[in-house]
Amino acid sequence: MRQEITWKIGGIAGAGIKVTGDAFARACTRAGWYVFDYSEYPSLIRGGHNSYHVRAGVEPVYSTVREADVLVALNAKAIRNHLFEINPGGAVIFDSQAVKPDEVASHRSDISYMDVPLAKLATQAGGQELMANSVALGASWAVFKGPLEIIQNVLADGFKSKGEVVIKSNQAAAQAGYEYVKARLPKLKLAELKPQLGTGRILLPGNEALALGALANGLNFFAGYPMTPSTSIFHFMAQHGLGRGVIFKQTEDEISAVNMAIGAAYAGARSMTATSGGGFSLMVEALGLAGITETPLVIVNSQRPGPATGLPTWTEQADLRFLLHAAQGEFPRIVLAPGDVEECFRYGAEALNYAEQYQTPVLILLDKYLSESQMAVEPFNQKLITVDRGKLLTRADAEKENEFRRYQETPDGISKRSRPGLANTLFIANSDEHNDYGYSEESAENRRLMMDKRFRKLQTAEQNLSRPVLHGPDKADVTLVGWGSTLGPMLDALKRLTELNISANILRPVILEPFPSDFIKTILRQAKTTVLVENNSQGQLGGLIREKTGFEIGYQLLKYDGRPFFPDEIAAGVKSFVS
Amino acid sequence: MKTSIDKTTKPFDSPVQPTWCPGCGNFGIWVSLKNALIQLGLTPEQVVIVYGIGCSGNMTNTVRAYGFHALHGRAVPVAEAIKLVNHNLAVIVVAGDGDAYGEGLNHFINACRVNHDITYLVHDNRSYSLTTGQTSPTSDLGYVSKSTPAGSPDQPLNPLSLALAAGASFISRGFSGEPKHLENLITQAVQHRGFSLVDVLQPCVTFNKINTVKWFSERVYKLAASSEIDQAWTMARATDKLPIGVIYQDSRPAYHERIEVLKDGPLADQPVELRNVADLLERFR
Numbered sequence: 001m002r003q004e005i006t007w008k009i010g011g012i013a014g015a016g017i018k019v020t021g022d023a024f025a026r027a028c029t030r031a032g033w034y035v036f037d038y039s040e041y042p043s044l045i046r047g048g049h050n051s052y053h054v055r056a057g058v059e060p061v062y063s064t065v066r067e068a069d070v071l072v073a074l075n076a077k078a079i080r081n082h083l084f085e086i087n088p089g090g091a092v093i094f095d096s097q098a099v100k101p102d103e104v105a106s107h108r109s110d111i112s113y114m115d116v117p118l119a120k121l122a123t124q125a126g127g128q129e130l131m132a133n134s135v136a137l138g139a140s141w142a143v144f145k146g147p148l149e150i151i152q153n154v155l156a157d158g159f160k161s162k163g164e165v166v167i168k169s170n171q172a173a174a175q176a177g178y179e180y181v182k183a184r185l186p187k188l189k190l191a192e193l194k195p196q197l198g199t200g201r202i203l204l205p206g207n208e209a210l211a212l213g214a215l216a217n218g219l220n221f222f223a224g225y226p227m228t229p230s231t232s233i234f235h236f237m238a239q240h241g242l243g244r245g246v247i248f249k250q251t252e253d254e255i256s257a258v259n260m261a262i263g264a265a266y267a268g269a270r271s272m273t274a275t276s277g278g279g280f281s282l283m284v285e286a287l288g289l290a291g292i293t294e295t296p297l298v299i300v301n302s303q304r305p306g307p308a309t310g311l312p313t314w315t316e317q318a319d320l321r322f323l324l325h326a327a328q329g330e331f332p333r334i335v336l337a338p339g340d341v342e343e344c345f346r347y348g349a350e351a352l353n354y355a356e357q358y359q360t361p362v363l364i365l366l367d368k369y370l371s372e373s374q375m376a377v378e379p380f381n382q383k384l385i386t387v388d389r390g391k392l393l394t395r396a397d398a399e400k401e402n403e404f405r406r407y408q409e410t411p412d413g414i415s416k417r418s419r420p421g422l423a424n425t426l427f428i429a430n431s432d433e434h435n436d437y438g439y440s441e442e443s444a445e446n447r448r449l450m451m452d453k454r455f456r457k458l459q460t461a462e463q464n465l466s467r468p469v470l471h472g473p474d475k476a477d478v479t480l481v482g483w484g485s486t487l488g489p490m491l492d493a494l495k496r497l498t499e500l501n502i503s504a505n506i507l508r509p510v511i512l513e514p515f516p517s518d519f520i521k522t523i524l525r526q527a528k529t530t531v532l533v534e535n536n537s538q539g540q541l542g543g544l545i546r547e548k549t550g551f552e553i554g555y556q557l558l559k560y561d562g563r564p565f566f567p568d569e570i571a572a573g574v575k576s577f578v579s
Numbered sequence: 580m581k582t583s584i585d586k587t588t589k590p591f592d593s594p595v596q597p598t599w600c601p602g603c604g605n606f607g608i609w610v611s612l613k614n615a616l617i618q619l620g621l622t623p624e625q626v627v628i629v630y631g632i633g634c635s636g637n638m639t640n641t642v643r644a645y646g647f648h649a650l651h652g653r654a655v656p657v658a659e660a661i662k663l664v665n666h667n668l669a670v671i672v673v674a675g676d677g678d679a680y681g682e683g684l685n686h687f688i689n690a691c692r693v694n695h696d697i698t699y700l701v702h703d704n705r706s707y708s709l710t711t712g713q714t715s716p717t718s719d720l721g722y723v724s725k726s727t728p729a730g731s732p733d734q735p736l737n738p739l740s741l742a743l744a745a746g747a748s749f750i751s752r753g754f755s756g757e758p759k760h761l762e763n764l765i766t767q768a769v770q771h772r773g774f775s776l777v778d779v780l781q782p783c784v785t786f787n788k789i790n791t792v793k794w795f796s797e798r799v800y801k802l803a804a805s806s807e808i809d810q811a812w813t814m815a816r817a818t819d820k821l822p823i824g825v826i827y828q829d830s831r832p833a834y835h836e837r838i839e840v841l842k843d844g845p846l847a848d849q850p851v852e853l854r855n856v857a858d859l860l861e862r863f864r
Contacts, residue, residue, distance in 0.1 A: 202864055203863055204863040266660075421668060426644065427645070430646075440640055440648070
C-alpha cells in the first residue's frame with residue numbers, strides 16, 4: 001500500500017471549502033508530510049460545486065490523483081460527484097441533517113458511511129453553524145489519526161486576524177469533531193503516516209512562489225488587470241509590494257498594463273505584468289513595441305482553456321504556439337515554462353534578469369494547475385538568486401559617455417542602455433524602425449542591420465540559458481516528453497511505470513525560446529519509445545520539436561478537458577503503447 | 580541630414596528636420612513646445628516626450644530630449660509609468676486627435692480621473708491625416724472624407740467636456756495660429772500639479788478643407804481666466820465660438836504624490852537590490 005493519504009472536501013461556493021481545504025493541507029505539511037493539493041471551482045461566487053483535494057505522503061508527491069481515501073461531503077452534490085472516487089476501505093463523512101439519508105444511498109458496500117453531526121457539534125461547542133467546517137477538519141484528522149495539536153495550531157494561525165474568540169470557537173469545534181470520530185472510528189483501510197515535526201516546509205501555490213521570486217529579485221513596478229488564474233500574482237504584488245518599495249497600479253485594461261510596464265522599464269524600473277490568455281491577446285501589439293525598442297518586459301501568462309472566455313477556472317496549456325509567435329513582424333523573445341513551485345520562484349526572479357540582460361520580452365507560461373495548486377517545499381534558498389541589470393548605465397557611467405548610441409552595434413547584439421534623467425545619453429525609444437541613436441530610419445541597409453542586431457541577442461541568450469531537464473535514468477524504455485505543469489503527473493507516473501516493469505524518464509524543456517534543438521535532438525535520438533504528454537488538443541510541443549529537430553514523437557497523450565493529467569492516466573496510456 | 584546644433588540657446592533643437600507639409604499647424608505647435616520648455620528652465624535630460632502615431636507623432640526625431648515613440652493610442656500609459664518611475668522628469672505626450680480621442684480614448688479618460696502628472700498636447704486637426712484623410716472623432720458633423728463620402732453621421736466628440744466629466748484638473752485649448760499664447764499655455768500645463776490637457780486646434784492644409792486657419796481664426800477668442808466648474812461646462816461645450824486658454828483648473832494632489840516609496844525620491848534613483856522575503860515565506864508554513 002502506498003504510504004500516502006488522500007482527502008477531499010466538496011460543497012457549494014461560499015461554504016468555506018477553500019479555507020478548510022487549505023487548513024487540512026497545512027496541517028499535513030506541519031505533520032512533516034509531503035503535500036500536493038488541488039481545487040476545482042466554477043466561475044461564480046456563490047453556489048455551484050467546489051472541491052478541494054489533498055494528497056499527503058512520507059515520500060514526495062508531485063501531483064493530484066482522482067481518488068480520495070476520505071470524502072467530506074457538505075451537500076448531496078458532493079456525494080453524487082465524488083462517491084465513486086473514494087478508495088475501497090475509505091469513508092465518506094457527512095452530516096445527515098444537511099445531506100438527507102436517501103441521497104447517501106449505500107451505493108457502495110466497500111466504504112464506511114460516517115454520519116457526523118457537524119452543525120450540531122459546532123453549535124454545542126459554542127460556535128456558529130459555519131464552524132461545521134472546523135468540526136469536519138477535526139473529524140477528518142481523527143480518521144487519519146493525526147495529533148490534534150497540529151490542527152489547533154493551524155486554526156490559531158489561520159484565524160489570527162479574526163481574534164481570540166473566533167480562534168477558540170473553531171478550535172473547540174475541531175476538538176468536538178475529533179473526539180466524536182475517535183470514539184466511533186470504523187475499521188478503514190488507510191495508510192498510517194507517522195508525523196515528523198519540524199521539517200520546516202512551506203506550502204504555497206505557483207503564483208505566490210513566482211511573485212515571491214520577483215519580489216526577492218528587485219521587482220519595483222507592477223501594473224496589471226485581474227484575470228483568473230493569474231489574479232493572485234496581482235493581489236500579492238498589491239498587498240506585499242506595499243511597504244517594500246514596489247509601485248503597483250491596477251490599470252483600466254491590459255493594454256494599459258503592458259504599456260505601463262514598458263514605460264516603467266524605459267524609465268529604469270524593474271517591471272512585470274501578469275494575465276491569462278485573453279489579457280495576453282490584448283497585450284500582443286506591445287510585445288513588438290518592447291522588441292523593437294529593446295525595452296525589458298516580463299509578462300506572466302497563466303493559461304486556462306480557451307478560446308475566448310473558455311473555461312475561466314480550469315486548466316490547459318494551449319497558449320505555447322501563441323506566445324512563441326505573437327505580434328506582427330519578427331523580433332527576439334524568451335519564453336519560459338516553469339514546471340513546479342520551486343521553478344516558479346526561481347524563474348519569477350530570473351525572468352527580471354533575462355529581460356534586462358537581453359533587453360527584450362520575456363514571457364512566462366504557467367497554467368491554473370501550477371498557479372493555484374499548493375505543494376510542500378523547502379523554503380526557497382534566496383542565496384541562489386542575484387540581481388543582474390545587464391548593460392543598464394548608472395548615473396556615474398553616463399557621465400563618462402561620449403557620443404552615446406542607444407542601439408550601438410555590438411558583437412553580442414546587446415547595446416548599453418540608458419534612461420531619462422541621465423546626462424550625455426539622450427535617445428529615442430522608437431516603435432518605427434530606427435538607427436543607432438533611435439531616429440526613425442527607413443533605409444534597406446539600416447533595416448537589415450537592426451534586424452540582425454536584434455536577433456543576435458537571441459543567439460547570445462541561447463548560449464547562456466539553461467538546458468532542458470532530463471528527469472529519471474539516462475537510459476529508459478520510455479521517454480515522456482512534456483512541459484510546464486505536466487511535470488508533476490509525469491514524475492508520479494514514473495513510479496507507477498516502474499511498478500509495471502516499464503522504465504521511463506522525462507524530457508522537459510523549461511526554456512522554449514530560444515529552443516534547445518541540439519539537446520532535445522540528442523536525447524530523442526537515443527530514446528526508445530517516446531510519448532508526448534500535453535494538456536492541449538494539438539500537441540503543440542510535439543509540433544515544435546518536429547519543426548526544430550525533424551523528430552516525430554512516437555505517441556501522444558493529449559488531455560484537453562480542463563482537468564490536469566492524473567499519474568494513473570499517463571501510466572495506463574504508456575502501458576497501452578508498449579504492450 | 581545632420582546640422583550642428585547650437586546647444587546653448589537652442590537646447591531642444593535636434594539635427595533632424597520635420598517632414599510635415601508646408602503650412603501644417605504642427606510647425607507652430609512644435610516651436611511653441613520647445614520655447615515653453617526653455618521658458619520652464621528645463622534641460623533636455625529632464626524632459627521625456629512620448630509621441631503617438633500620426634503626423635504629430637512624427638515630431639519624434641525633431642526635438643532634442645529623451646523620447647519614446649509609442650503605439651497608436653497608447654502613449655498615455657507609457658507616459659504615466661515614466662512619470663511614476665521618475666517624477667522629477669517633465670513628461671509630455673504629443674499625439675493627434677485620432678490617437679488621443681479614437682484609439683486611445685479609454686486611456687485619456689483614465690488619465691483625467693487618476694490625475695497622473697503628465698501634459699497631454701493633443702494636435703487636434705479634426706482629421707486622420709497620416710493615413711491620407713479619414714474622418715476623426717473630432718470631425719464636424721457632415722464632414723466629407725475618404726471614409727465618410729456621404730458626410731460623417733457622427734456627433735463629434737468634445738474633448739474638453741469629456742475631460743471635465745472625467746474629472747481632469749487642468750483643461751485648456753490652444754490654437755496653432757496663436758503661438759505665443761500656446762507657449763504660455765504649455766508652460767502653465769507643465770507646471771500644473773497633475774494631469775493637464777492642452778487641446779490645440781490646428782489646420783490640416785492637405786486634407787481638411789473645412790477647418791482652415793481662417794475658419795478657426797473667425798471663431799477663437801482668448802479667455803481672460805479659467806472658470807468655476809459650472810461656467811466651465813458652458814465654455815467647454817461652446818461650438819460657434821471657440822474659447823482658447825485655460826477653461827478649467829483645480830488643485831488636488833497628483834497621483835504620484837500619494838505613493839509612499841516616492842517620498843524618498845524618484846524610484847529610478849533608488850537602488851535595486853535583493854529583498855529578504857523570509858517573513859513572507861513564514862506565512863506559508
